[in-house]
Amino acid sequence: MPPLSSRSRVEPFHAMDVLAEATRRKAQGYPVISCAVGQPSHPAPKAARTAAKAALDTGRIGYTDALGLASLKSAISAHYKRYYGLDVSPERIAVTTGSSAGFNLAFLGLFDAGQTVAIARPGYPAYRNILAALGLNVVEVAADAENAFTLTPENLDAAAGEAGKRIDGVLLASPANPTGTVTGRAALKRLADYCSANNIHFISDEIYHGLTFAGEEASALSVTDDVVVINSFSKYYCMTGWRVGWMVLPEAYLRPFECLAQSLYISAPEVSQIAAEAALTATDELEVYKQTYADNRALLMQRFEAMGLPLASPMDGAFYAYVDISSLTNDSMAFAKKMLAEINVAATPGGDFDPVDGSRTMRFSYAGSTPEMAEAMDRMAAWIAK
Ligand SMILES: Cc1ncc(COP(=O)(O)O)c(C=O)c1O
Secondary structure: OOOOOHHHOOOOOHHHHHHHHHHHHHHOOOOOEEOOOOOOOOOOOHHHHHHHHHHHHHOOOOOOOOOOOHHHHHHHHHHHHHHHOOOOOHHHEEEEOHHHHHHHHHHHHHOOOOOEEEEEEOOOHHHHHHHHHOOOEEEEEEOOHHHOOOOOHHHHHHHHHHHOOOOOEEEEEOOOOOOOOOOOHHHHHHHHHHHHHOOOEEEEEOOOOOOEOOOOOOOHHHOOOOOEEEEEOOOOOOOHHHOOEEEEOOHHHHHHHHHHHHHHOOOOOHHHHHHHHHHOOOHHHHHHHHHHHHHHHHHHHHHHHHOOOOEOOOOOEOOEEEEEOOOOOOOHHHHHHHHHHHHOEEOEEHHHOOOOOHHHEEEEEOOOOHHHHHHHHHHHHHHHHO
16 A cells, blocks of 8 residues: 555644543443533524524525625624724635634645744644644744743744744734633734734634633734634634634735635535524623633632642633643643543643643633533542542
8 A cells, every 4th residue: 555645644633532532431321521622512502503494494505605605704794893893894704614724724825835834832733733734844932921821023033043944924823722821912913013024924813702701802903904814603602513614814815715715625514604694693692601611710710729730821711721730740641541531521631732841731621511610620629639
C-alpha cells in the first residue's frame, strides 16, 4: 500500500478521544459526567428547532449559494448592528459549515503552503492541526500571566525571533479556549495595528462571543475592517451539531473565498442555515442558558479553590475552567484517564492545548447543567482527598 501523506500525520484531538471513551462508558451504564467537550447541554433554541421542522415538512432541503442564504446573511448583519453597534453589510458575510470550515477557508484563502501563522499557547488544538495538515508552519506564542494570557506585539515579536520565522498570519480567539481570556478593545487595536504595520493577516475567532462574564468583549471589527472574523452558532446559540457558522470578510476577499467554498463545501446545510436565522431571534431563551453558565462558573471557581487547585488562567469568558493540577500530577493525560475510570468524570488533559506545559493542567467545560457540575465537583473533591 502506498504511504499516507505526511500532512495526514496530525495530533489526535484528545478532547474528542476523551469524549469517545466517556460515550463508551455511558453506553455501558456508568454514571458519566462529561466536562470534556465544549458543548452546551441545552438544545438549540426552540425557534431554531421550529424553523427547522417547518423546513423539513414543507420543502426540499437543497444547496444554497456557496456563501449562504441571503436572508441569514441579512440577519447576521442586523445582529452586528444590534449587538455591537457595527455596520457590516450582508455581502461581507460568508456562511460556513461551522467555524471549522471557516478556518479551512481562511487558511487556504490567505496563505500559501510554507507560510507561518502565530497562535496562542495554550490554545484551541484544531488550529495547530488544520494548519499543519495544510502545510503551514505554526508559531506557538506563550500566552501567560506576563502578557495577560493573550497575544501582544511583544510576545509575537519574541516568538517569531525565537523561531527564526517571519509571521504571515496571527490568529487570536477572544474569549479564548481553554484559558477563558477576554482580549479587550484596546489590546485588539494594538494587535490589529501591529498586523497592519507588518503586512500580517489578522484572523479573529469570535466563536465565544456572547459568553463573556468579566472583562470587555469587543469584536475585532470594531478596530479594523482588515480582519477575517470567524464565528459560529455552536456555542452561544447551542447548535454544535448543526454545523453552521460564519465569517466576516474584507470585500476584496469575497470572490476568491466564494470560489474556494464552492469547490470545498458547495454550501453549508440549508436546514441548519434556516434554523440559525431563527436562533438569532432567541436571545431571551439563550440569556437564560447563559445564566446557567454564570452559575456554574461561580460554583467551579469556589470548588476548585476549596480543593486547593488554582486556576491556570482567569475564567473570564467561554465556558472553561483551566486548572493547575501540578500539586496532584505532572501527567494530565494519565490523570484524565484515571479520573474517568475511577469517578466517571471526563475532562480534557492540558496537553491538547499546550504541548509544552499542558501536562500540569486540565480543562473542565462547565457548559453542562448545574446539578451535573455540582456532582462532578463532589466526586472530584472526595477523590482527591483520598
Ligand atoms: C476556539 C474555538 N474555535 C472553533 C471551534 C469549532 O467550532 P465549530 O466548528 O463547531 O463552529 C471551537 C470548538 O470547540 C473552539 O473552541
